[in-house]
Structure formats: C-alpha cells, structure tokens
Amino acid sequence: MSLLIATFLALLALTNGAVIPIGLEPQTSSLGGRIVGGTASSIEDRPWQVSLQRSGSHFCGGSIISNNIIVTAAHCLDTPTTVSNLRIRAGSNKRTYGGVLVEVAAIKAHEAYNSNSKINDIGVVRLKTKLTFGSTIKAITMASATPAHGSAASISGWGKTSTDGPSSATLLFVDTRIVGRSQCGSSTYGYGSFIKATMICAAATNKDACQGDSGGPLVSGGQLVGVVSWGRDCAVANYPGVYANIAELRDWVLQAQKTV
Structure with missing residues (x-):
C-alpha cells in the first residue's frame, strides 16, 4: 500500500467516526517490539x-x-x-x-x-x-487526579519503533509531556471531538507509543495516569498518543x- 493511499484511509477512518488504535502486535510477527524513539529500560526502573x-x-x-x-x-x-x-x-x-x-x-x-x-x-x-x-x-499506584497539561510523563513497552517498522525484544521507554484533554481536542491538534472525557493525551517530538504498546503504562509523578489506547499511526506531528485516563476510570x- 502506498503512503498516499494509507494516509487517505487514515483520514477517511477519522472522518467516518472511527478512531485508529495504536494497535496490537501482529500475531504472525516474529519481531520484538519497542517504543518509538525509545531508550532501553531495566525492569527495576519500571x-x-x-x-x-x-x-x-x-x-x-x-x-x-x-x-x-x-x-x-x-x-x-x-x-x-x-x-x-x-x-x-x-x-x-x-x-x-x-x-x-x-x-x-x-x-x-x-x-x-x-x-x-x-x-x-x-x-x-x-x-x-x-x-x-x-x-x-x-x-504502581493509580492516579486519582488528572495531571496538568505539560506535566512530565513517560511511556514504556515493547511496541514497534515506527508504524509497522522494526522492533526490539527489550523494554524501552520515552519521556513525554501530558497534553490536557481540552488542548488535545482543540484545533492545535488533529483529533477534535474524538477526544473524550475518559481520555488523556501525551506528546513529544518523534517519540510515541506504537503497535504492541497497547495497554501499557503512561506514568507521571510516580503514578499510573494512563493506559496506551490509540492514535493516528505513531509519532505523527499534531497527533499525540491517546490514553485511557486513569483518574476518570x-x-x-x-x-x-x-x-x-
């Protein structure tokens, strides 16, 4: 599938009311997985x-x-x-x-x-x-309050390094920043009304969760604040990663x- 067609289908899905999950690791894949732009993490740190x-x-x-x-x-x-x-x-x-x-x-x-x-x-x-x-x-303790827009956070997992890209079998993490729900749903970003109350976003340049990271932790202030949920591809400008908001759930x- 060409990049042009893939982009068109992604936009069509958003237009028709369907969101695009960050995704599950393909069951047929023999590859490991990792975070986009990530750094290796010891399990003692997470x-x-x-x-x-x-x-x-x-x-x-x-x-x-x-x-x-x-x-x-x-x-x-x-x-x-x-x-x-x-x-x-x-x-x-x-x-x-x-x-x-x-x-x-x-x-x-x-x-x-x-x-x-x-x-x-x-x-x-x-x-x-x-x-x-x-x-x-x-x-890890679950957060009872949603972190403020701009708060430091981190994500970790074994998901892919890019959309359908190469992978690693070692746990990686990236540092990111919370994007508040109102900001994430504003015209600054591309999601608009798709961002709901049970969601929270996070973004960093060329860093994101990706396929195989679904369900993993978004951590801020030493607490679990989000669960990897969906996004438009991985690390795409103006499309933060979207997470289930632990404080709301x-x-x-x-x-x-x-x-x-």
Whole structure:
C-alpha cells in the first residue's frame, strides 16, 4: 500500500467516526517490539510493567496494581484473547524470557467500552497465582487526579519503533509531556471531538507509543495516569498518543478488581 493511499484511509477512518488504535502486535510477527524513539529500560526502573502474551507471543502491555491484578486496555481483551490463551510475563525487561510467566484466572473489559470511539478503553486481568513483589515486580499506584497539561510523563513497552517498522525484544521507554484533554481536542491538534472525557493525551517530538504498546503504562509523578489506547499511526506531528485516563476510570477499576 502506498503512503498516499494509507494516509487517505487514515483520514477517511477519522472522518467516518472511527478512531485508529495504536494497535496490537501482529500475531504472525516474529519481531520484538519497542517504543518509538525509545531508550532501553531495566525492569527495576519500571517494575510494574508486564507483557501480555497470547498463545505464546507478546501482543500488549499492562501494569501491576496489586499482587494479582493487572490493568490493561479493553481492546487488548477483545477476541481472540481468552483466559485460556492469555499469560502475563512480569519481572523481566525481555518479553520472550525471564521473570515469571503467570496464568490468568479471569479478564474483564469496561462494559461501556466502544471499539469505534475507544471510549472507556480499560480492562483488568486477575492472575491465577499472586505475584511475589521484589525489586523487579512491584505495584504502581493509580492516579486519582488528572495531571496538568505539560506535566512530565513517560511511556514504556515493547511496541514497534515506527508504524509497522522494526522492533526490539527489550523494554524501552520515552519521556513525554501530558497534553490536557481540552488542548488535545482543540484545533492545535488533529483529533477534535474524538477526544473524550475518559481520555488523556501525551506528546513529544518523534517519540510515541506504537503497535504492541497497547495497554501499557503512561506514568507521571510516580503514578499510573494512563493506559496506551490509540492514535493516528505513531509519532505523527499534531497527533499525540491517546490514553485511557486513569483518574476518570479509577473507580471502575477499583470495583472491577473485586468482581473479576
């Protein structure tokens, strides 16, 4: 597909009311994944980060919020993801080995998640066995207030280095800045009314989340403030990465982890 056609299709999707997910790592891909413009990270620096593995392959990220609950994106829990084919790798900055690989007891996506608009793009995973916390495995606190526009933040994961580009099997991170919801939905950027109350944005020049990063953490002030959700391709000027807003969805997560 030519770049011109791809661009046209992307614009057409936005025009017709569908948002473009940052995306899942293709199940047929033998490549690793990483953040666009990223730097290698030790797991000790981001011990809450996990890899979601479906049928033995990484496809999404997630964050540890307790010894048996993982927060991720609702779209990561769509079909074909099931309890039986899903595993969580924790405690390693490599997505293919190291740390612990844990079976899953239950999954739950937000009941009001919309796959077209990506509103309420959040879900929880309950593990069969509790994680043992240490230097490489720790929970992160969920934010109760949305960080201010311009706040420093970071994203991490194993997603691609560019849209459909080359990859790495090592966890990477980038430093970014929060773009407030009103700013992200303004004429300064290209999304307009697609930015909803349950969303928060973040942007940095030539740095972004990408395919394979979905469900992973956006962290600011040492707290989980967002979950990688969607965007127009990866690191495109005037199109920040869009995340599920933890502060807006925190009450749902607290309730869901009791019932999942």
